[in-house]
Amino acid sequence: MQTATHQCVKNCPICDNLGSPLRRKLKIYVRAFDGIVASEFSVCAACDFAFMVNPFDDETMADYYRKNDQIRRDEMSAEEELHTSNQVRFLSENMGDRNIETMLEVGADNGAFLKIAQKKLGIRCYFDELNEVACSILSANGFLDANKMDAKDRRFDVIVVRHVLEHIVFPAHYLEELKKRMSPGGLVFVEVPDCTSIDMNETDTFCLEHVNYFSLASMCRLMNRAGYSIVAYESSRTEGYGTTSNRVLRILMEANPHSKNTCDQGSDAWDNLLNKALKYYDAIDSLFLKNKGKRTAFYGAGTHTLMFLANTSVGLPPVIYDKDPKKIGTELHGSKIVDAETITDSDADILIVMVTSYKKEVRAFLEQKGISKEKTYFLTQMA
Numbered sequence: 020m021q022t023a024t025h026q027c028v029k030n031c032p033i034c035d036n037l038g039s040p041l042r043r044k045l046k047i048y049v050r051a052f053d054g055i056v057a058s059e060f061s062v063c064a065a066c067d068f069a070f071m072v073n074p075f076d077d078e079t080m081a082d083y084y085r086k087n088d089q090i091r092r093d094e095m096s097a098e099e100e101l102h103t104s105n106q107v108r109f110l111s112e113n114m115g116d117r118n119i120e121t122m123l124e125v126g127a128d129n130g131a132f133l134k135i136a137q138k139k140l141g142i143r144c145y146f147d148e149l150n151e152v153a154c155s156i157l158s159a160n161g162f163l164d165a166n167k168m169d170a171k172d173r174r175f176d177v178i179v180v181r182h183v184l185e186h187i188v189f190p191a192h193y194l195e196e197l198k199k200r201m202s203p204g205g206l207v208f209v210e211v212p213d214c215t216s217i218d219m220n221e222t223d224t225f226c227l228e229h230v231n232y233f234s235l236a237s238m239c240r241l242m243n244r245a246g247y248s249i250v251a252y253e254s255s256r257t258e259g260y261g262t263t264s265n266r267v268l269r270i271l272m273e274a275n276p277h278s279k280n281t282c283d284q285g286s287d288a289w290d291n292l293l294n295k296a297l298k299y300y301d302a303i304d305s306l307f308l309k310n311k312g313k314r315t316a317f318y319g320a321g322t323h324t325l326m327f328l329a330n331t332s333v334g335l336p337p338v339i340y341d342k343d344p345k346k347i348g349t350e351l352h353g354s355k356i357v358d359a360e361t362i363t364d365s366d367a368d369i370l371i372v373m374v375t376s377y378k379k380e381v382r383a384f385l386e387q388k389g390i391s392k393e394k395t396y397f398l399t400q401m402a
């Protein structure tokens with residue numbers, strides 16, 4: 020009899036950080052190998068994700084699934100029909116106005132999903148299934164074997180991976196590879212056991228077959244890593260459903276060509292985001308420096324003016340127009356706050372609008388007051 024061999028996954032398969040090990044091992048006697056398998060798990064706190072540290076290697080995994088063949092039934096139970104109908108409903112509600120003509124299910128099993136999807140969506144359904152018994156059931160039901168297609172046709176508008184990702188040791192790589200089978204603008208529909216709220220007693224616990232334990236947060240990190248963005252998600256459970264009566268997480272995702280393909284955005288990206296908040300005030304400073312001697316004024320004594328005051332090396336303009344009766348007539352660090360109703364075109368050479376909401380209304384107001392457009396600058400157009 021063959022013995023089981025394992026691989027070692029010390030770092031989080033989503034973000035590559037070192038995980039922290041869980042205290043106990045999950046032991047089970049495996050008949051196929053006539054031995055006890057002791058699975059160990061780690062948690063990545065950053066990803067809110069648990070993963071198996073010592074999954075079977077590829078050869079043992081294939082051997083295990085071959086020898087643990089489940090009995091397959093052609094007919095659906097009422098619970099399976101309800102659960103599967105909900106999956107199809109989720110997909111059809113969220114695929115928008117995309118032109119969906121073909122669907123591939125990976126591991127299509129007895130075809131429960133494809134049957135309902137084909138009936139409801141009226142699309143061509145393909146399967147990619149390793150089990151020979153399942154393949155003959157699927158073919159008998161009129162579904163097409165994706166592995167018997169011409170290579171040039173092997174792209175699909177929707178790829179369905181229900182209860183697959185929790186079995187895959189490196190799910191990011193798996194999702195990346197899936198893109199090669201997707202039509203441009205195509206979708207991937209994923210369902211996995213939902214570990215988002217594990218204290219609710221509605222969550223599948225650890226088992227030998229599951230190497231990954233996803234929460235919504237870890238799914239989002241995984242999508243980011245694999246170059247996808249989320250289209251829709253839902254958490255759902257079906258009492259009495261054979262695969263699991265606990266919560267499942269459904270995700271509809273699309274390939275995102277702009278994804279940086281990494282979980283860690285790097286501190287430069289965060290620096291740039293902060294810089295984005297401050298660059299307008301830098302731009303006003305440069306404008307004022309370039310126009311030394313000209314008369315300047317602000318419209319709006321709100322947050323942006325206060326932030327400018329805190330960041331400027333040049334200083335506030337002498338006059339700030341505002342409509343707030345509580346502010347009119349007061350001073351802000353030596354600048355006068357003046358009723359905006361009294362503004363005239365000859366008051367200033369440069370007027371900067373320091374409000375970012377109601378832009379259309381402000382523009383109309385200034386136009387009505389006869390302020391020339393050439394001297395008016397809007398904050399968000401400054402940088």
Ligand SMILES: [Zn+2]
Binds near residue numbers: 031034036066
């Ligand atoms: Zn991680």
